[in-house]
Amino acid sequence: MxxxxxxxxxxxxxxxxxxxxxxxxxxxxxxxxxxxxxxxxxxxxxxxxxxxxxxxxxxxxxxxxxxxxRTLQSLGTNLITIGSATGGRGPGFGLVRFGGPQTITLKDAEAIQAEFSGRIAGIAPSLQSNQQVKVGSSNLNATVIGTWPDYASVRNAQPAQGSFFTEADLQSRRRVAVIGYGIAQDLFGGQDPIGQRIRVAGISFTVVGVLPDKGDTGFANPNYQVMVPLSTYLQRLGRSSTGEPRVQAIYIQAPDKDALPQLQQELTDFMAQRRKTTDPSEYDFSVQNQADALASxxxxxxxxxxxxxxxxxxxxxxxxxxxxxxxxxxxxxxxxxxxxxxxxxxxxxxxxxxxxxxxxxxxxxxxxxxxxxxxxxxxxxxxxxxxxxxxxxxxxxxxxxxxxxxxxxxxxxxxxxxxxxxxxxxxxxx
Structure with a gap:
């Protein structure tokens, strides 16, 4: 090399x-x-x-x-909720309270209905509790809601079968009920539940409507709800018949999305006037619109x-x-x-x-x-x-x-x- x-x-x-x-x-x-x-x-x-x-x-x-x-939007559009406040949060920022003392009354809902007639698309006070629902030997626990007929449109609860209860049912305190899809499937199987009877807390109700399947949202499952006239609820299922009837929330539907802010302020002022107070720290109520809830x-x-x-x-x-x-x-x-x-x-x-x-x-x-x-x-x-x-x-x-x-x-x-x-x-x- x-x-x-x-x-x-x-x-x-x-x-x-x-x-x-x-x-x-x-x-x-x-x-x-x-x-x-x-x-x-x-x-x-x-x-x-x-x-x-x-x-x-x-x-x-x-x-x-x-x-x-999706869940909040499915529960109603252009929605304003009036509920009991936790105190000291000012208008529009209180939290709706579903436990403890309630400060919203049925007369508040009636006064709002009279004062804002023509300016709102619907109003529905609501009172709810967990009750046993029974058909024959089958039973389950469900959320029972006492409300007004407008609940169907305000909270997007139009029945897929039958119909919602009417104003006449509310005034006559009839024992009629609209049940969720899950209740219909579990308690009636393949049978048509319309016209059938269920027992809620031992009291007989006639099924007039069945809600569509809304799926399990992870919160209170809407498929396991029973809706009855509020007057019937207060008479038959309410825990106390003394004193002024109270509700957990008042749901109000605005005519359109653009009307929400002004309507929210007007409702806040109206509720404050009924309580004869102008100090937000003394408000025992909260007025929230759907946009606020979604943002929160x-x-x-x-x-x-x-x-x-x-x-x-x-x-x-x-x-x-x-x-x-x-x-x-x-x-x-x-x-x-x-x-x-x-x-x-x-x-x-x-x-x-x-x-x-x-x-x-x-x-x-x-x-x-x-x-x-x-x-x-x-x-x-x-x-x-x-x-x-x-x-x-x-x-x-x-x-x-x-x-x-x-x-x-x-x-x-x-x-x-x-x-x-x-x-x-x-x-x-x-």
Whole structure:
């Protein structure tokens, strides 16, 4: 072999080391990761968990928000609710109270009906309790609601079979009932329940209507509700016949969405005038419109989603620290290799690129596995909570980009340290 050929071999190696293409860099990085598969998996575990949590929480959170929004909208449109306030919250910000002392009376509803006649699309006071409903030997617990005929339009409760009870039924205190879809299925099976009799708390009622299937919303299931005339409820099912009849809420339907804010303010002023007070801190009532309720629910769910997403983000940071730690170990283990590469012509930026690619590759693999795990988790949690998760491409891309950013950020220091190693000292390293 000639001297020219011998001298040209190291030169070829130097050229190869100094001029590696991206595919070669990727291939070397991938082989380095596969050399310790268990260590690589454990290293990316924090990134996997973090990305999976962000994806799953975002999908379930948005699905929950959409589910609650659909539920509220299905209970009536252009809706204003007057209920007992928790006290000291001012007009429009009190919380409707379905437990404890009630401050809204039946006379309040009658006064509103008389005063706002022609300016509202409907009004329905409501009083409810849980009662046993029985047909023959079959029975179940259901929410029994005493209300007015306008409840059908105000709360979107038009029967799919039969009809709602009428004003004549209300005035005559007739024992008629509109039942939910679930009650009809469970207690009557395939039979037509219209005209049949049910017993509510031991009192016989004739079924005049059946509501459509509204699904299980996660709150009070509308499929297991019984609606009866309020006058009948107060006479037959009310716990007390003394004193002025009180209701838990008054539902009012505005003519259109644009009329909600002004109507809400007028109702607030009217209720305050009836109580002879102008101080909002003394209001024992609350007037809320549907938009306020939706906004409040959305704020709560978004806050919870952001909070839990922040907790998941901490997992990503922990995963990044794990990547930095393992890359520092890798630099130490491969010190001699780094020395050989530098001796063969590799520049500091080549070494920096090589280790940085390994770090980013770890985070990319972790991010990809995290997205797949997050999608599976969202499906499982959604099925358990009976919520349809909503896929949000932006959140998935953001979580993945953040995981890559973690790899770059936490991988740069070990890569820079490898690039600064002295080739002579590296070759002597044992």
């Amino acid at each position: 000639s001297a020219a050929m011998v001298s040209s071999a190291p030169q070829k190696l130097r050229s190869r080391m100094a001029g590696m293409n991206p595919w070669q860099v990727f291939s070397i990085a991938w082989r380095a990761i596969l050399a310790n598969p268990l260590r690589s998996v454990l290293t990316t575990l924090g990134v996997i968990i973090g990305v999976a949590a962000v994806v799953a929480l975002t999908m379930v959170g948005q699905g929950s928000t959409a589910n609650i929004t 629910v959305n704020r709560v769910t978004q806050t919870m989603t952001l909070f839990l997403g922040g907790v998941a983000g901490i997992s990503l940071l922990v995963g990044g620290i794990g990547i930095m730690n393992i890359m520092l170990v890798s630099v130490t283990e491969r010190t001699r290799e780094i020395g050989i590469r530098k001796a063969l012509g590799a520049k500091p930026r080549d070494i920096l690129t090589q280790f940085l690619v390994e770090s980013v590759l770890l985070s990319v693999v972790g991010g990809t596995l995290g997205i797949l795990l997050g999608l599976a988790m969202a499906g499982s949690v959604g099925q358990f909570l009976r919520i349809s998760p909503i896929f949000d491409p932006f959140s998935v891309v953001l979580a993945f980009a953040f995981s890559v950013g973690v790899g770059v950020f936490f991988g740069y220091y070990p890569a820079a340290r490898a690039a600064r190693l002295d080739p002579v000292d590296s070759l002597r390293y044992e």
